[in-house]
Amino acid sequence: MTSLLASAEPTSTPVWAQLVDLFVAVCFVLALKGLSGPKTARNGNLLGAFGALVAVVVLFFSTPGMKNLPLILAAILIGLIVAFPIARRVKMTSMPQLVALFNGVGGGAAALVSIIEFLTAGESESKGILAATVFTVIVGSVSFTGSILTFLKLQEAITTRPIVIPGGQYITSLVGIGTLVAGVALVISPTNGLLAVLIVLSALLGILLVLPVGGADVPIIISLLNAFTGLSVAASGYVLGNVLLIVAGTLVGASGTLLTREMAKAMGRPLTNTMFGAFTATAVSAKAGGGEDRPVKSAGPEDVAIMLGYANKVIIVPGYGLAVAQAQHTIRELVDLLTAKGIEVDYAIHPVAGRMPGHMNVLLAEANVPYEQLKEMDEINPEFASTDVVMVVGANDVVNPAAKSDPSAPIYGMPILDVSDAQQVVFLKRSMRPGFAGIENELLFDPKTTLLFGDAKDTLTKVVSAVKNM
Amino acid sequence: MDSGVALLTIFILSIFVGFEVVSKVSTVLHTPLMSGANAIHGIVLVGAILVTGSADSPLTIILGLIAIVLATINLVGGFVVTDRMLEMFKAKKPAKPSADEEAKK
Numbered sequence: 001m002t003s004l005l006a007s008a009e010p011t012s013t014p015v016w017a018q019l020v021d022l023f024v025a026v027c028f029v030l031a032l033k034g035l036s037g038p039k040t041a042r043n044g045n046l047l048g049a050f051g052a053l054v055a056v057v058v059l060f061f062s063t064p065g066m067k068n069l070p071l072i073l074a075a076i077l078i079g080l081i082v083a084f085p086i087a088r089r090v091k092m093t094s095m096p097q098l099v100a101l102f103n104g105v106g107g108g109a110a111a112l113v114s115i116i117e118f119l120t121a122g123e124s125e126s127k128g129i130l131a132a133t134v135f136t137v138i139v140g141s142v143s144f145t146g147s148i149l150t151f152l153k154l155q156e157a158i159t160t161r162p163i164v165i166p167g168g169q170y171i172t173s174l175v176g177i178g179t180l181v182a183g184v185a186l187v188i189s190p191t192n193g194l195l196a197v198l199i200v201l202s203a204l205l206g207i208l209l210v211l212p213v214g215g216a217d218v219p220i221i222i223s224l225l226n227a228f229t230g231l232s233v234a235a236s237g238y239v240l241g242n243v244l245l246i247v248a249g250t251l252v253g254a255s256g257t258l259l260t261r262e263m264a265k266a267m268g269r270p271l272t273n274t275m276f277g278a279f280t281a282t283a284v285s286a287k288a289g290g291g292e293d294r295p296v297k298s299a300g301p302e303d304v305a306i307m308l309g310y311a312n313k314v315i316i317v318p319g320y321g322l323a324v325a326q327a328q329h330t331i332r333e334l335v336d337l338l339t340a341k342g343i344e345v346d347y348a349i350h351p352v353a354g355r356m357p358g359h360m361n362v363l364l365a366e367a368n369v370p371y372e373q374l375k376e377m378d379e380i381n382p383e384f385a386s387t388d389v390v391m392v393v394g395a396n397d398v399v400n401p402a403a404k405s406d407p408s409a410p411i412y413g414m415p416i417l418d419v420s421d422a423q424q425v426v427f428l429k430r431s432m433r434p435g436f437a438g439i440e441n442e443l444l445f446d447p448k449t450t451l452l453f454g455d456a457k458d459t460l461t462k463v464v465s466a467v468k469n470m
Numbered sequence: 471m472d473s474g475v476a477l478l479t480i481f482i483l484s485i486f487v488g489f490e491v492v493s494k495v496s497t498v499l500h501t502p503l504m505s506g507a508n509a510i511h512g513i514v515l516v517g518a519i520l521v522t523g524s525a526d527s528p529l530t531i532i533l534g535l536i537a538i539v540l541a542t543i544n545l546v547g548g549f550v551v552t553d554r555m556l557e558m559f560k561a562k563k564p565a566k567p568s569a570d571e572e573a574k575k
C-alpha cells in the first residue's frame with residue numbers, strides 16, 4: 001500500500017515556500033466561495049488572480065538551480081501577449097467559446113506536464129505515480145481535444161448540430177476501451193511507445209465524445225470538461241508531489257462536477273442524456289423538415305408597435321439572437337418607452353438563455369438593464385397567463401413547446417418559458433431558420449403568433465420610433 | 471505520515487471543500503463561476519514551470535515551454551475574462567440597490 005502511494009519527488013521546497021502555497025490554496029478556496037455570491041464575486045475572482053500571481057512569483061525564488069530561466073520567462077510573456085488582448089476584447093456574445101478554449105489549453109498543459117515528468121523519470125517512478133500520470137494524460141488530452149472541438153462548434157466553424165457517425169457508439173466504446181488498456185499497460189511496463197499510443201487514443205476519445213453533442217447541450221459539456229481539466233491538474237500535482245496543484249485542481253474538479261450537475265438540472269437533462277442522447281436522436285431532423293411550407297402570420301414594425309402600445313402587460317423573452325444583433329440597448333430603450341406609458345414590462349430569463357447558464361444576465365447587464373426587471377423562469381411562468389403581449393427576440397428553443405409535447409425532440413424534458421399562455425406572441429426573427437438545437441418550433445405556426453422578420457436591431461429601432469409616434 | 475498518503479488525504483479533503491464551497495449558486499452566477507474555476511486550474515502553470523526548470527533534453531524543454539504558454543493563456547485569460555463578466559454585474563448595481571435580489575438567493 002505504502003509503496004503504491006509513495007511519492008517519488010522528495011520535496012526540496014523550503015518550508016516558507018510551502019507555507020506560501022498554503023496561503024495561495026486558501027486564496028483559491030475563498031475565491032470560489034466569493035464567486036458563488038453576487039456581491040462578493042468580483043473580489044473573489046481578484047483574490048484568485050492575486051493568489052496565482054503570488055504562487056508563480058514565489059516559485060522562482062524558492063526553486064534552487066532552475067534551468068532554462070530565460071526561455072521560461074519568454075514563454076510566460078508569449079502566453080500573456082496572446083491571452084490578455086483576446087480576453088480583454090472578446091465580445092460578450094463569444095465568451096462561452098473563449099472559456100472552452102482556455103479550458104482546453106489548460107487540459108493540454110496538465111497532460112504535457114505529466115508527459116515531461118514521465119520522459120524525464122519514466123521507469124523509475126512508482127506505480128502510484130505512473131497511475132496518476134496515465135490519468136493526467138487521458139483526462140487532460142480528452143479535455144484538450146474536446147474543448148477545442150467545442151470551441152469550433154460554438155464559433156460555428158463547424159456545424160452546431162450533433163454529428164453522428166454511423167456506428168459511432170461502437171467506435172467510441174472501442175477507443176475508450178483501447179485507451180484504458182493502453183493506460184494499464186503503461187503502468188505495468190512504462191515505455192515511450194505506449195505513452196505515444198495513449199496520447200493519440202485519448203486525444204481521439206475527446207473528439208469522439210464531443211462530436212455527437214449538439215446545440216443546447218454544449219454549455220454542459222464545457223462545464224464537464226472544465227471539471228475534467230481540474231482533476232487532471234490535481235493528478236499532475238500528485239505526479240510532481242506539489243500540494244498546491246492538488247488542492248487547486250481538486251477544488252475545480254469537485255465544484256465543476258457539482259456545477260455541471262446543477263446546469264444539467266436547470267435544463268432538465270440528466271448528464272448521461274447530454275453525452276449520449278445524440279446517438280439516438282438522428283431521426284428528428286428528418287421529421288421536422290416537413291413543416292416548413294406552412295403559412296405563418298407576419299407583420300410590420302408599426303403593427304407590433306400598436307400591439308405593444310395598447311397592452312397592459314408585456315413580457316420580453318430575450319435570446320442569443322438579440323445579443324448577436326447587438327440590440328440589447330435598443331430593447332432597453334423600447335422597454336423604457338413602454339414603461340413611461342404605464343405599461344408593465346418584465347424580461348423573462350430562461351436559465352440557459354444565450355449560450356451558457358447566466359449568459360443572458362451578463363449580456364443584459366452590459367446594456368444597463370435594471371436587475372429587478374429580470375425575472376427567472378420559475379418566477380415568471382405563472383405570469384404569462386395574465387400577459388397581453390410576449391415579445392420573443394432572437395430566442396427559439398427556450399420557448400419551444402416541443403420540449404413538453406414531443407418525446408422524440410432532442411430538447412424534450414427541458415423546462416421552457418410558457419409563452420403560449422399569453423394572449424399574443426410576437427417573434428422577432430431573422431428567418432424561419434430553427435434555433436441552436438436545430439428543431440422546428442410549432443409555436444411559430446400558432447394563430448396567436450405574429451412574426452416580425454428582419455435583423456433584431458433594425459426592426460426594434462423601427463418599433464421604437466413607431467411607439468414614439470403613437 | 472507517508473507523503474503519498476498525506477497527498478491523498480489532501481486530495482480527498484479538497485473534494486469535500488470543493489463541493490461545499492459552491493453548493494448554493496444561483497443560475498445567474500453559473501457562467502462567471504465556471505469561468506473563474508476555469509482560471510484557477512490554470513495554476514498548472516506552476517507545474518509547467520517546475521518541469522521545464524529541471525528539463526535537460528531538447529524535446530522535454532520544447533514540450534515544457536509549450537505547456538507554459540498554454541497554462542499562462544489559461545490562467546491569465548481566465549481571470550481577465552471573468553473579471554470582465556463580473557464588472558458588468560457591478561456596473562448596474564448602483565442604479566438600484568438590491569433588497570429583493572438578496573431575498574432571491
